[in-house]
């Protein structure tokens with residue numbers, strides 16, 4: 001394989017996935033350092049625009065991760081997020097973004113292990129896809 | 141229950157018959173004004189006019205093949221708060237559908253407007269209209285247009301001259317209106333048929349003392365064959381557009397002439413935000429940021445954020461796109477914006493089973509959710 005290291009932007013909610021990431025950190029679980037976490041209060045506040053911006057700026061993959069259904073601290077933000085991801089997965093592939101570059105997961109606060117595993121798997125997947133088209137081209 | 145009435149046409153003068161009808165509507169005690177396309181006295185053109193004096197309806201020209209803006213926004217302006225009165229608005233099918241979307245977002249009051257929809261004969265792009273009309277009086281231009289279209293022989297005008305949005309429009313009949321005025325499949329040299337579509341429409345027409353009529357047997361077929369032609373055009377347009385924009389590089393090429401004037405979203409009736417994020421401080425970047433961006437890529441097109449803008453707009457409103465084509469009409473650089481938006485909208489609307497403007501009962505897809513849906517987008521498999 002090449003030595004391409006993907007950049008992954010992960011929007012994670014404060015209450016679940018961020019806490020899981022924290023736990024992974026304090027438990028000294030390794031996950032790829034090219035995953036950049038952006039903490040938001042809830043996945044329900046992630047405008048599709050944030051995802052688009054990340055991809056156009058050259059992110060090779062974008063992850064949105066929040067609480068499991070029923071656990072969202074704002075009741076249903078994660079369900080709203082799921083609709084937006086669905087929407088983006090309809091739009092972005094039309095313009096050449098592989099659907100695997102955008103992922104949505106639910107990772108609970110105590111799932112430090114799952115968090116690390118997910119990040120490792122995701123990085124491997126995106127590494128296989130290669131660099132994003134946005135990275136290679138001049139995007140107006 | 142829908143009822144059909146007959147509006148007599150004398151001397152083959154369709155606009156005359158429509159004016160008389162609108163005058164009768166304006167005479168109803170609860171109608172304060174009529175919003176309809178009207179000839180501007182100072183120029184050979186047509187603009188929506190809010191008319192309260194029945195005499196002034198003499199300039200109404202609802203069949204003019206000119207469509208300078210989507211009237212949904214005007215009706216929204218007129219009904220965004222209770223005015224204590226009611227207007228009748230003559231709207232095209234795509235204007236009605238856009239208005240219904242705005243009502244869902246509390247930007248209009250459906251009950252405060254009596255919608256009079258006319259079978260839509262389509263329209264020309266603004267620049268094509270000017271060429272088609274030449275020096276002729278607006279009245280004459282309109283007559284040339286509707287006679288060629290309704291006689292089906294093309295005359296000196298053929299369908300391919302219509303704006304592509306109209307050639308691709310598969311919803312030419314005014315389904316969401318209170319009163320629908322039928323032209324397709326009707327002997328328009330002698331009559332126009334008024335069909336009631338809601339209780340409000342029924343209540344209004346009942347008082348106009350029109351003669352009851354039957355919808356002619358040929359109407360359904362006439363509409364069906366028109367719609368079939370439109371769908372052929374539409375699907376070819378979708379294919380062409382998808383092929384031209386299949387990668388980010390292609391999309392960049394497609395939008396290369398865009399100068400970020402945002403006319404397309406100003407013209408878009410369903411771009412519902414009071415203030416677009418692209419004109420806020422968020423995009424008023426610090427000068428040093430531009431320099432950093434330029435350094436990172438070596439060269440950067442200015443103004444920035446062009447593709448970002450269009451992709452964001454697709455995400456924000458494509459589920460509500462009614463295909464009116466005003467985005468393309470408004471673009472100073474001839475970018476086929478409508479083609480891009482409709483082609484994408486076809487996919488996003490299908491994904492949510494959403495039909496913008498069809499019914500007030502259908503909630504905009506991004507304003508609701510269900511607990512058990514779209515499980516396929518969760519997880520990192522597949």
Ligand code: SF4
Nearest residue numbers: 408461462464465467
């Ligand atoms: S995107 Fe264009 S075609 Fe669609 S509703 Fe807006 S102006 Fe009309």
Ligand code: SF4
Nearest residue numbers: 398399401402404471
């Ligand atoms: S109207 Fe045309 S030039 Fe202006 S922002 Fe829209 S696509 Fe770009």
Ligand code: FES
Nearest residue numbers: 013042066067073
């Ligand atoms: S708080 Fe975690 S998804 Fe809403």
